[in-house]
Amino acid sequence: MLTKWAVPSLKSFADITTERAALGRLTTFGVGGPADILIEPRSIDELSGVMAALNDAALPWRILGGGSNLLVSDDGVRGAVIRLRGDFAGLEFDGARVTAGAAVPLARLVDECAKKGLSGVEGLVGIPGTVGGALVMNAGGRWARIGNVVESVSVLAKSASGGVRLLGRCDAGFAYRHSALGNEVILGATLALCPVDAATVAETMRGYLDQKRQTQDLGARSAGCAFKNPADGPSAGALIDRAGLKEACIGGAKVSSVHANFIINAGSATARDVSALIRLIQAKVLEHSGVSLELEVQLW
Ligand code: EPU
Numbered sequence: 001m002l003t004k005w006a007v008p009s010l011k012s013f014a015d016i017t018t019e020r021a022a023l024g025r026l027t028t029f030g031v032g033g034p035a036d037i038l039i040e041p042r043s044i045d046e047l048s049g050v051m052a053a054l055n056d057a058a059l060p061w062r063i064l065g066g067g068s069n070l071l072v073s074d075d076g077v078r079g080a081v082i083r084l085r086g087d088f089a090g091l092e093f094d095g096a097r098v099t100a101g102a103a104v105p106l107a108r109l110v111d112e113c114a115k116k117g118l119s120g121v122e123g124l125v126g127i128p129g130t131v132g133g134a135l136v137m138n139a140g141g142r143w144a145r146i147g148n149v150v151e152s153v154s155v156l157a158k159s160a161s162g163g164v165r166l167l168g169r170c171d172a173g174f175a176y177r178h179s180a181l182g183n184e185v186i187l188g189a190t191l192a193l194c195p196v197d198a199a200t201v202a203e204t205m206r207g208y209l210d211q212k213r214q215t216q217d218l219g220a221r222s223a224g225c226a227f228k229n230p231a232d233g234p235s236a237g238a239l240i241d242r243a244g245l246k247e248a249c250i251g252g253a254k255v256s257s258v259h260a261n262f263i264i265n266a267g268s269a270t271a272r273d274v275s276a277l278i279r280l281i282q283a284k285v286l287e288h289s290g291v292s293l294e295l296e297v298q299l300w
Contacts, residue, residue, distance in 0.1 A: 013046065031273075036080065038080070227295060228294045
C-alpha cells in the first residue's frame with residue numbers, strides 16, 4: 001500500500017497529506033473505504049508539484065470534488081486522491097462575470113450570484129458538489145446547465161506538463177451530463193451572467209427549490225439521480241417507478257419513495273449494497289421496458 005513516505009519527492013507535501021483517509025465522509029452517499037493517501041494542495045504550485053511527484057513515481061491518482069456524484073468502493077482507493085483547497089476556493093466578481101475556483105461549493109456560487117443580482121446559475125439551486133465537479137459532469141437540470149454560462153475554463157493537463165491552459169466553452173465539449181474535461185485537472189472557470197435584480201433571482205430560486213423539495217429526496221444521503229435519462233422516451237425515474245422499484249432495498253441501500261432515480265443510504269448502507277441495488281434496477285428496468293439505464297454516478 002502507498003504511504004506518504006513511499007515517494008521521496010512527496011515528503012515536502014507531508015503537511016497536506018493524510019494516510020488511510022476515510023473517503024465516505026467526503027461523499028454525500030456517506031459510504032466507501034479509505035484512500036491510501038489524500039493530498040490537499042492549496043495553490044497551483046503545490047498542485048503541479050504533487051502531480052509531478054506522483055507522475056514521476058508512476059502512481060495512480062484522481063481528483064475528488066464535492067463527492068456528490070460518487071460511489072466509493074468499500075475497499076477504498078489505491079494510490080492518491082487529490083482534493084483542492086485554499087486558492088481553489090476563491091470567488092471573484094467583475095461586473096457580470098464571475099471567476100470561481102474548482103473547490104468552490106456550487107451552492108455558494110449560486111447564492112453569491114443571486115445576492116449580486118446576476119442571473120444564469122439560479123437554475124442550479126439545490127445541486128450539491130463543487131464548481132470543478134459540476135463542470136466535469138456539466139451539472140444541471142430542467143432549468144439550467146452550468147456549461148451554458150461558461151466563458152472559459154482554466155485547466156492543467158493531467159500529465160502536469162504544459163502549464164495552465166484556458167479553454168473556451170466550445171473546447172470544453174459540454175453535452176448532457178458530460179464534458180471533454182475528464183482528462184484535465186480543472187482549476188476554475190469564468191462564467192458570463194446577466195445583470196437583473198437580486199429580488200427577481202431570489203424569487204426564481206425559491207420557486208425552483210420548492211419544486212425540487214416536492215419531487216426529490218433532498219435531505220437524504222444520496223448521489224442525486226443515479227442514472228442518466230435516456231435520450232428519448234420516459235425519464236430514468238419514471239422507468240424505475242414503472243418497474244415497481246420505489247422503496248426496493250438491498251441492505252441499507254434503498255430506492256427513494258419520493259423519486260425513483262434516487263438511491264439513498266437509509267442508515268447503514270455499504271457500497272456493496274448500493275452496487276447490488278444498481279444492478280437490480282438495471283436488470284428489472286431492462287426486463288420491464290427494454291431500456292438499458294446508464295449510470296450517472298461515478299464509481300471508484
Ligand atoms: N417520475 C416518476 N417517478 C419518479 C420520478 C419521476 O414517474 O419516481 C416522472 C415524473 O413525474 C416526470 C418525469 O419522471 O414526469 C421526470 O421527472 P423529474 O421532473 O423529477 O425530472 P428527472 O428527469 O427525473 C432531471 C435531472 C435531475 C434534475 C431534475 C430537475 C437527470 C438524470 N435528472 O430529473 O438531476 O434535478 O431533472 O431539473 O437528468 C441529478 O442529475 O442528480 C439530478 C437530480
